[in-house]
Amino acid sequence: MTTQPPRRHEARQPPVRGRISVIGIIGEILITAGVLVFLFLGWQLWLNDLVVGADQNKQGVALSHSWSAATPVHQAPTPEVSTPTVITPKDYGVPVVAKAPSNARKFAVMYVPRFGADYARSVSEGVGTTDVLDKNGIGHYPGTQMPGEVGNFAVAAHRTTHGAPFKQLATLQVGDKIYLQTADGYYTYDFRGLEYVRPTGVGVLDAVPQSPRVAATDRVMTMTSCNPMLSAAERIIAYAVFESWQPTSAGPPTAIAASVNASQ
Amino acid sequence: MYAALWRILPGPIWLRIVILVVLLAVVLTVLVMWIFPWLNGFINVSDVTVKA
Numbered sequence: 001m002t003t004q005p006p007r008r009h010e011a012r013q014p015p016v017r018g019r020i021s022v023i024g025i026i027g028e029i030l031i032t033a034g035v036l037v038f039l040f041l042g043w044q045l046w047l048n049d050l051v052v053g054a055d056q057n058k059q060g061v062a063l064s065h066s067w068s069a070a071t072p073v074h075q076a077p078t079p080e081v082s083t084p085t086v087i088t089p090k091d092y093g094v095p096v097v098a099k100a101p102s103n104a105r106k107f108a109v110m111y112v113p114r115f116g117a118d119y120a121r122s123v124s125e126g127v128g129t130t131d132v133l134d135k136n137g138i139g140h141y142p143g144t145q146m147p148g149e150v151g152n153f154a155v156a157a158h159r160t161t162h163g164a165p166f167k168q169l170a171t172l173q174v175g176d177k178i179y180l181q182t183a184d185g186y187y188t189y190d191f192r193g194l195e196y197v198r199p200t201g202v203g204v205l206d207a208v209p210q211s212p213r214v215a216a217t218d219r220v221m222t223m224t225s226c227n228p229m230l231s232a233a234e235r236i237i238a239y240a241v242f243e244s245w246q247p248t249s250a251g252p253p254t255a256i257a258a259s260v261n262a263s264q
Numbered sequence: 265m266y267a268a269l270w271r272i273l274p275g276p277i278w279l280r281i282v283i284l285v286v287l288l289a290v291v292l293t294v295l296v297m298w299i300f301p302w303l304n305g306f307i308n309v310s311d312v313t314v315k316a
Binding site for chain 1: 292296300303304311315
């Protein structure tokens with residue numbers, strides 16, 4: 001009668017002890033490591049992009065607000081909604097060209113309606129990985145021209161990870177507008193085409209892209225990012241040409257007026 | 265490893281599950297807030313600039 005409890009105890013022990021094995025523990029560690037790798041990938045390629053991207057957009061909007069709040073719009077808007085005629089933009093003369101700021105300093109906000117109606121990302125001076133591209137988003141190649149300047153305004157940004165400002169670079173279509181807002185005004189560029197080059201293809205940064213010995217007469221923009229996505233094997237290049245500019249006092253171009261005003 | 269964790273946890277099954285969920289949330293938070301950003305500095309999948 002008294003021997004029953006110990007016997008039950010003995011009967012329960014072997015299967016429990018059998019589950020604890022070195023191979024079993026190694027297996028569990030490996031499975032855990034595998035799950036952690038997938039978690040990291042999900043975080044890096046999706047969750048962090050959403051969080052950092054939204055944050056970069058917020059900073060772009062705040063920067064835009066700081067300029068438009070400082071300079072009130074003088075022009076009384078008289079929208080003629082009933083007549084959908086082609087609006088010829090007013091000519092404001094030679095665009096104002098700002099001086100390049102110090103490294104990592106934000107000096108412009110880029111609007112690309114093709115990337116989303118609320119897309120507003122700041123442009124900083126420099127293309128350093130940790131101080132500009134990973135943190136601020138879009139970086140301006142030092143030594144290349146500034147927005148509105150004759151020559152080449154060249155920028156770089158991530159296509160994947162770190163907020164991925166140029167995630168949709170390959171979706172641009174000929175004629176798509178790229179707007180740059182600075183303290184001085186709004187510069188409109190017109191997308192022309194894509195090019196794919198090797199990582200050493202610095203010719204895309206020339207004042208006249210791929211033509212190092214030609215003196216520039218036009219205002220162009222070059223956007224560089226990685227290609228293919230998630231790789232550093234090649235670079236995707238997007239070219240745009242300058243179309244028009246208007247001072248801050250004239251108000252934002254119609255296409256981005258909603259997102260600029262939304263920030264106020 | 266996980267079987268041992270399950271045995272160490274006190275209380276009835278529902279309480280063990282609650283404790284596990286809380287532990288999992290803590291682990292995920294630590295990963296996302298600190299470990300992953302730190303790791304991200306070493307794993308740069310995309311170089312986006314052109315240089316000679």
